[in-house]
Amino acid sequence: MSTARPRWRARLRAWALRRHTPEAQPIRLRQRRVYVLPTRAGVALLVTLVTMLLASINYNLSLGYALVFLLGSVFVTHILHTWRTLVGLRLECARTGEAFVGGRAAWLLRVFNDATHERAGLRVRDAEGALLAQTHLAGAAHAELRIELTAPRRGLQNPGPLTVESTQPLGWIRAWSYLAPDAPQPVYPAPHGARALPSAVIASTEAHGSTHTALRGQGDDFAGLRTGQATDSPRHIAWKQYAQGKGLLTKTWASPATSDCVLDWRALPPALPLEERLSQLCAWVLSARRAGLRTTLILPDGTSGPGEDAAHHEACLLRLALYGHGGRP
Amino acid sequence: MSASPSAAPLPRETGYALLATATLSLLPFLSGLPVLMAALTALLLAWQFWRVRQQAPRPPAPLMLLLAILGAALCYLELRSLFGREAGLAMLTLLLPLKLVEGRDRRDAHAVLLLCCFMMTGQFLNAQSLPVAATVGVCALAILATSARLERPDLSLRAALRTASRLLATALPLMLLLFVLFPRIDGPLWRMPGDAFAASTGLGDTMQPGSISQLILSGEIAFRAEFAGAPPPPRERYWRGPVLSDFDGRVWQERPAFTDATPNYRPSGNAYAYTLTVEAHDRPWLLALDFPIATQEDVRYGRDFTLRSPRPVRTRVRVALVSYPDTRVGLTENPGRLAHALWLPEGSNPRTVAAGQQLAARGATPDERLQGAIDFMRDARLTYTLNPPLLGTHGADEFLFDTRQGFCEHFASAFVVLARATGLPARVVTGYQGGELNPLDGTLVVRQSDAHAWAEVWLAGRGWVRVDPTATSAPARIDGGIAQALPATDALPFLLRSDSPVLRELRHRWEALSNGWNQWVLGYNASRQAELLKQLGLPGTGWREMILALGAGAALWLAWLMWRLAPRGRRRDALDRLWLRACRKLARRNLARQPWETPAAYAARVALRLPGQAAAFREIAETYASLRYGPAPDMAGQLPRLRDLIQRFRP
Numbered sequence: 001m002s003t004a005r006p007r008w009r010a011r012l013r014a015w016a017l018r019r020h021t022p023e024a025q026p027i028r029l030r031q032r033r034v035y036v037l038p039t040r041a042g043v044a045l046l047v048t049l050v051t052m053l054l055a056s057i058n059y060n061l062s063l064g065y066a067l068v069f070l071l072g073s074v075f076v077t078h079i080l081h082t083w084r085t086l087v088g089l090r091l092e093c094a095r096t097g098e099a100f101v102g103g104r105a106a107w108l109l110r111v112f113n114d115a116t117h118e119r120a121g122l123r124v125r126d127a128e129g130a131l132l133a134q135t136h137l138a139g140a141a142h143a144e145l146r147i148e149l150t151a152p153r154r155g156l157q158n159p160g161p162l163t164v165e166s167t168q169p170l171g172w173i174r175a176w177s178y179l180a181p182d183a184p185q186p187v188y189p190a191p192h193g194a195r196a197l198p199s200a201v202i203a204s205t206e207a208h209g210s211t212h213t214a215l216r217g218q219g220d221d222f223a224g225l226r227t228g229q230a231t232d233s234p235r236h237i238a239w240k241q242y243a244q245g246k247g248l249l250t251k252t253w254a255s256p257a258t259s260d261c262v263l264d265w266r267a268l269p270p271a272l273p274l275e276e277r278l279s280q281l282c283a284w285v286l287s288a289r290r291a292g293l294r295t296t297l298i299l300p301d302g303t304s305g306p307g308e309d310a311a312h313h314e315a316c317l318l319r320l321a322l323y324g325h326g327g328r329p
Numbered sequence: 330m331s332a333s334p335s336a337a338p339l340p341r342e343t344g345y346a347l348l349a350t351a352t353l354s355l356l357p358f359l360s361g362l363p364v365l366m367a368a369l370t371a372l373l374l375a376w377q378f379w380r381v382r383q384q385a386p387r388p389p390a391p392l393m394l395l396l397a398i399l400g401a402a403l404c405y406l407e408l409r410s411l412f413g414r415e416a417g418l419a420m421l422t423l424l425l426p427l428k429l430v431e432g433r434d435r436r437d438a439h440a441v442l443l444l445c446c447f448m449m450t451g452q453f454l455n456a457q458s459l460p461v462a463a464t465v466g467v468c469a470l471a472i473l474a475t476s477a478r479l480e481r482p483d484l485s486l487r488a489a490l491r492t493a494s495r496l497l498a499t500a501l502p503l504m505l506l507l508f509v510l511f512p513r514i515d516g517p518l519w520r521m522p523g524d525a526f527a528a529s530t531g532l533g534d535t536m537q538p539g540s541i542s543q544l545i546l547s548g549e550i551a552f553r554a555e556f557a558g559a560p561p562p563p564r565e566r567y568w569r570g571p572v573l574s575d576f577d578g579r580v581w582q583e584r585p586a587f588t589d590a591t592p593n594y595r596p597s598g599n600a601y602a603y604t605l606t607v608e609a610h611d612r613p614w615l616l617a618l619d620f621p622i623a624t625q626e627d628v629r630y631g632r633d634f635t636l637r638s639p640r641p642v643r644t645r646v647r648v649a650l651v652s653y654p655d656t657r658v659g660l661t662e663n664p665g666r667l668a669h670a671l672w673l674p675e676g677s678n679p680r681t682v683a684a685g686q687q688l689a690a691r692g693a694t695p696d697e698r699l700q701g702a703i704d705f706m707r708d709a710r711l712t713y714t715l716n717p718p719l720l721g722t723h724g725a726d727e728f729l730f731d732t733r734q735g736f737c738e739h740f741a742s743a744f745v746v747l748a749r750a751t752g753l754p755a756r757v758v759t760g761y762q763g764g765e766l767n768p769l770d771g772t773l774v775v776r777q778s779d780a781h782a783w784a785e786v787w788l789a790g791r792g793w794v795r796v797d798p799t800a801t802s803a804p805a806r807i808d809g810g811i812a813q814a815l816p817a818t819d820a821l822p823f824l825l826r827s828d829s830p831v832l833r834e835l836r837h838r839w840e841a842l843s844n845g846w847n848q849w850v851l852g853y854n855a856s857r858q859a860e861l862l863k864q865l866g867l868p869g870t871g872w873r874e875m876i877l878a879l880g881a882g883a884a885l886w887l888a889w890l891m892w893r894l895a896p897r898g899r900r901r902d903a904l905d906r907l908w909l910r911a912c913r914k915l916a917r918r919n920l921a922r923q924p925w926e927t928p929a930a931y932a933a934r935v936a937l938r939l940p941g942q943a944a945a946f947r948e949i950a951e952t953y954a955s956l957r958y959g960p961a962p963d964m965a966g967q968l969p970r971l972r973d974l975i976q977r978f979r980p
Binding site: 040041044045048049051052055056057059060061062063064065066067068069070071072073074076077078080081084117120121136167168169170171172 | 497503644
């Protein structure tokens with residue numbers, strides 16, 4: 001239905017969300033923002049019921065009246081059931097993963113049922129009405145739904161407006177509500193560009209394609225031990241220390257490859273358009289991160305780094321995403 | 330409902346559920362369908378079963394069109410029509426399996442379910458008995474359960490049925506309310522197709538040999554009478570139907586009826602008050618006991634003393650009547666009518682006419698001639714049987730002088746011919762005689778098998794006098810009913826035989842139940858509604874009052890439902906309520922308990938901020954914690970103490 005009549009839907013949505021776009025979290029679906037209308041099947045049923053009522057009047061069918069009234073009463077009951085499937089639902093939305101222009105941006109939508117009754121057949125749709133996720137919630141349960149949308153533009157992207165709906169229990173009635181959660185996902189520039197990373201040492205590392213340079217690069221020197229993590233390769237675990245009862249430790253190596261790598265906006269040809277320039281820088285930051293390099297990012301509006309941890313690389317990517325946007329999408 | 334989930338083919342279980350629902354709603358129709366159409370329907374259902382099993386794709390559209398045309402052709406061949414009630418229903422029974430076979434996704438499934446709803450209404454056109462109501466109830470349950478399955482394919486059959494029955498149970502009060510209070514409109518909104526009542530049985534406005542004996546074979550109920558006091562003895566139970574005075578030598582026919590708004594007789598003698606519930610028979614007569622005065626206005630009194638409804642009786646009707654069997658009627662009969670009641674066609678039944686003329690020559694007074702005719706019938710050694718030999722052109726002659734075996738219609742017909750030949754104005758009256766008292770609810774049940782024909786003779790000073798020539802030959806027919814009058818070799822419907830007391834008891838029980846059902850559920854019409862509302866004490870019985878009452882009732886129901894469905898959290902017990910009260914008191918001092926704080930942690934925090942209250946609150950918190958979480962808490966003893974502590978606690 002959403003695809004069939006997008007115009008009035010869009011208008012209703014704009015009206016419904018007129019005050020709070022994007023909304024603070026968590027979002028609770030209160031009575032006033034849950035809309036209820038019959039589905040196409042429901043309208044067809046109503047037409048059938050009217051016909052049946054006319055036939056019953058005409059032929060004086062007492063049981064015909066009874067049947068029409070029974071189904072009509074079920075219809076009314078259905079409205080309440082569907083309505084309460086949504087009312088009181090609590091939703092939280094958080095971004096997850098990384099998004100690049102032209103790719104997919106993902107969020108996790110947590111749906112909490114604080115009531116004791118079941119909330120079945122919950123569906124989440126995007127602005128065009130395409131189904132993103134669906135779930136059934138038992139009483140006092142919650143679920144985590146992954147929502148993916150296309151990321152068309154660089155900057156911050158919110159996952160909205162979304163529609164949460166249900167047509168339980170018989171599919172005659174649809175209750176729905178619109179959401180525009182405030183969960184901005186930064187969309188980084190699409191990483192492409194053929195230029196080599198501006199660091200000679202890196203080039204050789206790249207050629208090897210090693211993914212855990214921080215643990216073991218080539219020609220490394222043993223640098224020390226650190227606390228073990230579940231993701232560490234068993235090859236790097238300090239078994240000797242473990243046997244001595246010192247707990248799970250992981251051996252690390254200092255690599256000459258973790259030297260500075262300066263990603264400079266000015267190093268790129270001046271004729272390069274803005275987005276392509278950002279794409280190239282993004283590709284460099286990603287390679288540097290993959291190689292675990294100490295990176296400095298120099299943009300016209302400031303310099304980040306040097307730094308080598310994940311947070312630094314993410315900050316670099318965020319600067320690229322927001323470059324020229326002033327911070328907000 | 331965007332395209333994505335609804336266009337997907339149905340899961341197999343849902344397909345089976347849909348097929349079962351459709352079959353359930355089709356079953357009652359299959360027996361009534363012409364054989365070929367029933368076969369086609371069954372074939373389509375079997376095909377659908379195979380389709381669901383194999384998850385086969387839908388058949389090509391041209392094939393479906395061909396099948397639809399074939400079905401329509403069959404319908405036209407067998408029923409000679411595509412419209413009207415019977416043909417329309419037959420077409421619907423074909424349409425449903427066609428749609429089923431053609432269907433693929435959820436939308437088609439919903440269409441099938443709607444057709445099923447329609448079929449159930451169609452079923453009520455045929456019958457509205459208790460078993461039919463039960464079937465339709467099961468059908469409605471199946472339709473709802475299948476809808477639930479369509480909505481949630483992962484639902485188990487049992488869970489779907491549970492959802493459906495819960496919905497039905499919730500909806501039931503509103504349905505009853507609507508049933509009672511929805512303003513009823515009587516009568517058709519549009520003209521019915523001509524064949525709508527072809528199946529009704531009952532007396533016709535003509536009588537020829539065989540027309541009543543056919544009725545006798547039906548155990549169907551013609552009407553019921555509920556007497557305020559004791560019912561009249563069997564001998565006086567003559568229920569008057571059409572009066573036939575036109576005779577062409579073979580067929581007796583009713584004269585065009587003149588009716589008045591008031592009876593043209595003055596009632597006298599014994600009075601019997603009763604309510605008549607007449608089953609639909611598509612004719613206007615109301616089959617009252619002789620001679621009725623109605624206590625309601627919308628009846629007409631025929632000049633032949635029949636009671637008539639202004640319209641053909643197409644639904645069960647109720648009339649409240651008082652009958653006076655001893656009333657003299659027709660004392661001042663119109664001479665034209667009397668002349669007509671003497672007329673015999675030229676040359677028909679010569680032997681009977683001759684016998685009548687002989688009787689007329691011997692008897693001087695009309696009374697003597699009447700007695701002569703009665704004696705003649707008695708002396709003719711006539712036998713009462715349901716299977717009389719076929720008669721030729723001169724029916725009365727052959728019956729009286731040759732075959733001497735006949736049924737009430739032969740007796741009545743021959744007697745009237747004889748009486749007319751003696752010069753007495755006479756006519757045939759058809760109707761019902763007798764009836765059986767149901768000991769359970771006290772109603773007198775009169776069946777088609779009680780159909781009867783008798784004669785009426787006009788005597789100066791006495792008016793029209795009833796003469797039952799059958800009584801002279803088979804008095805048991807009048808006193809004991811048809812089952813006793815017939816020889817045991819004659820075929821009678823099984824249930825009418827009176828030799829099995831168990832069967833008889835069962836039949837009485839069942840009929841008492843159906844009578845209640847008929848009276849209160851099926852016969853619930855505008856007048857019943859007004860009656861009930863008056864009894865309920867509603868100020869008026871107009872539409873406005875009904876709609877107001879309906880609105881009020883619906884609002885109550887809605888409130889009940891909202892209360893039942895209101896999303897509510899865990900219900901708190903007395904202990905929790907007390908604890909929350911203490912917490913609220915502290916919250917007013919800006920010391921609200923944080924959700925993660927245990928009672929002990931909370932008490933420690935409170936002790937830091939309000940050292941003066943520390944001891945009091947620690948006791949409260951400890952008591953609460955030990956009652957809530959401790960082993961074997963002494964609720965009865967400790968709860969009042971806690972209440973006391975909290976009451977005295979003033980932070």
